Amino acid sequence: MNILVAGGCGFIGSNLSIFLKNKNYKVISIDKLSKKYCYLNEKRLKENQIKNYRIDLKNENELVKIKFKPDIIIDCAAEPAVEVSSRSPNSVIQNNFITTLNLLNLSRKYKSKIIFLSSSRVYPIHKSYEFFKRKKKLFSEKTSTKGPKTIYGFSKLASEELIKEFSYAYNVNFIINRLGLTSGPWQFGKVEQGLVSLWLWKHLNKKKLSYIGFNGTGSQIRDVLDIDDLCSIIYLQIKKIDKIFDETFCIGGGKMSSFNLKNLTIMCQKITSNKIKIKKIKKTSIYDIPYFIFSYHKVYKYYKYRNTNDLNKTLTKTYNWMNLNKKILKKYF
Numbered sequence: 001m002n003i004l005v006a007g008g009c010g011f012i013g014s015n016l017s018i019f020l021k022n023k024n025y026k027v028i029s030i031d032k033l034s035k036k037y038c039y040l041n042e043k044r045l046k047e048n049q050i051k052n053y054r055i056d057l058k059n060e061n062e063l064v065k066i067k068f069k070p071d072i073i074i075d076c077a078a079e080p081a082v083e084v085s086s087r088s089p090n091s092v093i094q095n096n097f098i099t100t101l102n103l104l105n106l107s108r109k110y111k112s113k114i115i116f117l118s119s120s121r122v123y124p125i126h127k128s129y130e131f132f133k134r135k136k137k138l139f140s141e142k143t144s145t146k147g148p149k150t151i152y153g154f155s156k157l158a159s160e161e162l163i164k165e166f167s168y169a170y171n172v173n174f175i176i177n178r179l180g181l182t183s184g185p186w187q188f189g190k191v192e193q194g195l196v197s198l199w200l201w202k203h204l205n206k207k208k209l210s211y212i213g214f215n216g217t218g219s220q221i222r223d224v225l226d227i228d229d230l231c232s233i234i235y236l237q238i239k240k241i242d243k244i245f246d247e248t249f250c251i252g253g254g255k256m257s258s259f260n261l262k263n264l265t266i267m268c269q270k271i272t273s274n275k276i277k278i279k280k281i282k283k284t285s286i287y288d289i290p291y292f293i294f295s296y297h298k299v300y301k302y303y304k305y306r307n308t309n310d311l312n313k314t315l316t317k318t319y320n321w322m323n324l325n326k327k328i329l330k331k332y333f
């Protein structure tokens, strides 16, 4: 089976490409290398006999030149930083939406199925505040997406809707995976990549951190999905794609891997044996949210898969990788 990974030199795309290559699929990547760390990932792909085509997916003329007929296209290509999307709405909407449009046209041409990596950010900000008050609520496929959500979240929801239009009009089969915070080795601890690797990297290097927003007490709650669990679920989705398609799934760490920032600090202190100064900043961005935990119900119902990594395992694996590669990683900041 031929698999095209769009955004194969990003955090998720690179891990997934190598995972699928090891399952004996024929894998290629398309990635324009938008960040420094993408170059390191491109090298990793090459070491695993995966070719990356340095193409901007917005450019359809370039894309159609590639002589590869994919059975499945996995769309991991996006600008995922919420704050970038608020500074540059035009470029983020164009990038994320047009990329999906061009990949859909390719799916139509080759009759490929498409797996789209969407985001927990498709849900409105006010829901997070509402669920924060009633701590037991979990976000699911049934939770409403109506309301302001960030420009990034809007671009992902717009792509989801476009995929459904292509499915209706041109029989393009799809799976949409809404991911929460995802983490693990090969995530570099950059601020836009999420709290878990950022917290670890700063502890490891004894740098300063801040509890931002929600009174500066570190009380915001998240769940984290381990990259290995994500790869295993997508592998199952590929194996069952002739039977299970045209569905949207929420994939997160769930309650088992949920934490608040204060807990995360304690766990990072234990793992790294370092204690660092954490400033308290009361105010935060209009896009910040106090709470997010995904329900795992639907993905378990369809695939009978349960995550095998909790937060402690994800942190330990990521710490071991960061510690071993500390010198190299610093070059990619």
Ligand SMILES: NC(=O)c1ccc[n+]([C@@H]2O[C@H](COP(=O)([O-])OP(=O)(O)OC[C@H]3O[C@@H](n4cnc5c(N)ncnc54)[C@H](O)[C@@H]3O)[C@@H](O)[C@H]2O)c1
Pocket (backbone or CB within 6 Å): 006, 007, 008, 009, 010, 011, 012, 013, 030, 031, 032, 033, 034, 035, 038, 055, 056, 057, 058, 075, 076, 077, 078, 079, 080, 095, 099, 117, 118, 119, 120, 179, 180, 181, 182, 183, 193, 194
């Ligand atoms: N990492 C997370 O916690 C998380 C959470 C929710 C959703 N997601 C989604 O998962 C996907 C992958 O995220 P990630 O964390 O690996 O991000 P990443 O930024 O590490 O990877 C994205 C990759 O896409 C490439 N890319 C972007 N636009 C492109 C274009 N026009 N042409 C060619 N290449 C392009 C970038 O160069 C980069 O290598 C994204 O769609 C993101 O929205 C990620």
